[in-house]
Amino acid sequence: MERKSAPSRTSKKSSRRVAQIKGKIAQKDHAVVEPLAESVSTYKVKRIEAIIRHFKLEDVRNALNNAGIPGMTAIEVQGFGRQKGHCEMYRGTEYAVEFVPKVMIVLYVHDTQVKSITEVIVKAARTGQIGDGKLVVSDLSKVVRIRTGEEDDVAV
Numbered sequence: 001m002e003r004k005s006a007p008s009r010t011s012k013k014s015s016r017r018v019a020q021i022k023g024k025i026a027q028k029d030h031a032v033v034e035p036l037a038e039s040v041s042t043y044k045v046k047r048i049e050a051i052i053r054h055f056k057l058e059d060v061r062n063a064l065n066n067a068g069i070p071g072m073t074a075i076e077v078q079g080f081g082r083q084k085g086h087c088e089m090y091r092g093t094e095y096a097v098e099f100v101p102k103v104m105i106v107l108y109v110h111d112t113q114v115k116s117i118t119e120v121i122v123k124a125a126r127t128g129q130i131g132d133g134k135l136v137v138s139d140l141s142k143v144v145r146i147r148t149g150e151e152d153d154v155a156v
Contacts, residue, residue, distance in 0.1 A: 056124065102133060
């Protein structure tokens with residue numbers, strides 16, 4: 001005698017529950033993937049920050065002008081790295097200066113210019129000694145020229 005199994009309520013419930021869970025997972029995956037796909041883009045504008053010695057600022061500025069870079073921002077900063085500060089004499093007394101004064105220059109450029117500009121800065125700022133500084137390039141997600149409202153690579 002063959003026994004036919006009637007579809008049980010639990011199997012229908014469990015299959016419905018599995019379908020609901022799969023649907024929720026798909027919705028979550030979709031919700032997570034969508035914003036990430038929108039936020040990942042090719043950056044067209046880069047920020048270059050270079051921390052250099054004070055006396056090299058004019059050399060770097062002249063080199064950038066000769067390379068056709070119209071502007072930059074210079075900020076006086078203090079810090080220490082491998083130099084660990086230095087000692088100075090004032091009225092016969094020796095003082096330890098723990099933070100070394102430097103200049104940080106900031107430029108906003110198109111990504112096609114990054115390689116040439118970093119080479120210009122490094123060449124102009126290098127002395128070959130500890131304390132020459134650092135150069136950092138970072139991506140920008142948004143740039144707006146306040147005066148005109150232009151955005152991104154047009155605003156540079």
